[in-house]
Amino acid sequence: MKKMISASILNADFSCLESQIQAAEKAGVDWIHLDIMDGHFVPNISFGPQIAAMVRKMTSLPIDTHLMISNPDQFIAAFSDAGADYISVHVENNPHIHRTIQNILKNGKHAGIVLNPGTPVQAIYPVLHMVSYVLIMSVNPGFGGQSFLPESLDKISELSAKIKAEKRDVLIEVDGGINAETLPLAAKAGAEIFVVGSYIFTNPQGIPHAMQTLKA
Ligand SMILES: O=C(CO)[C@H](O)[C@H](O)COP(=O)(O)O
Numbered sequence: 001m002k003k004m005i006s007a008s009i010l011n012a013d014f015s016c017l018e019s020q021i022q023a024a025e026k027a028g029v030d031w032i033h034l035d036i037m038d039g040h041f042v043p044n045i046s047f048g049p050q051i052a053a054m055v056r057k058m059t060s061l062p063i064d065t066h067l068m069i070s071n072p073d074q075f076i077a078a079f080s081d082a083g084a085d086y087i088s089v090h091v092e093n094n095p096h097i098h099r100t101i102q103n104i105l106k107n108g109k110h111a112g113i114v115l116n117p118g119t120p121v122q123a124i125y126p127v128l129h130m131v132s133y134v135l136i137m138s139v140n141p142g143f144g145g146q147s148f149l150p151e152s153l154d155k156i157s158e159l160s161a162k163i164k165a166e167k168r169d170v171l172i173e174v175d176g177g178i179n180a181e182t183l184p185l186a187a188k189a190g191a192e193i194f195v196v197g198s199y200i201f202t203n204p205q206g207i208p209h210a211m212q213t214l215k216a
């Protein structure tokens with residue numbers, strides 16, 4: 001399948017967000033990635049459904065919403081109404097992850113399950129049949145601009161082998177520290193969707209150059 005770039009706007013310039021998103025779209029990104037942080041599940045606060053709804057008006061690309069919040073069930077309907085196409089939730093803080101994924105599906109959205117660097121890949125196997133994608137964090141969540149953790153590659157390979165062995169229609173997304181050097185490593189391990197934030201939006205050579213080097 002075609003490899004895809006999901007552009008995380010976390011480190012974009014919010015004073016001109018629309019032009020940043022349009023530049024990313026023009027440069028060929030496939031999805032827009034929204035990082036939702038509550039200052040509780042992760043040590044940072046980002047933005048909520050109101051901003052997500054504004055982003056929806058700025059682009060026709062699919063919107064990939066990564067919920068890093070303590071009570072995802074409380075907000076799934078709001079982010080669905082705000083125009084998310086894909087909604088992913090973490091496995092770590094949720095004893096009712098099966099129900100939460102059902103909740104995403106009931107809202108008519110593609111569901112994803114997310115793993116932190118310290119979580120074994122087996123933790124998501126009981127819900128693998130329910131999701132369209134698995135998001136493997138290659139940094140500890142909460143901040144953009146961190147360095148890629150190479151130990152995530154083994155997890156990607158292991159999950160990729162499991163998906164192939166079971167002939168499942170599940171994509172592997174990787175998030176954190178992806179740039180022109182780390183993208184090929186994650187691709188070789190089996191990742192198909194690459195969340196890229198600061199490498200695109202804070203690239204000193206600009207967004208088109210960043211996308212050219214990622215595609216190369
Ligand atoms: O989920 C995230 C952080 O928790 C972000 O999606 C991720 O960090 C992307 O930013 P960058 O490419 O700068 O690492």
Ligand SMILES: [Co+2]
Binds near residue numbers: 008066175195
């Ligand atoms: Co993210």
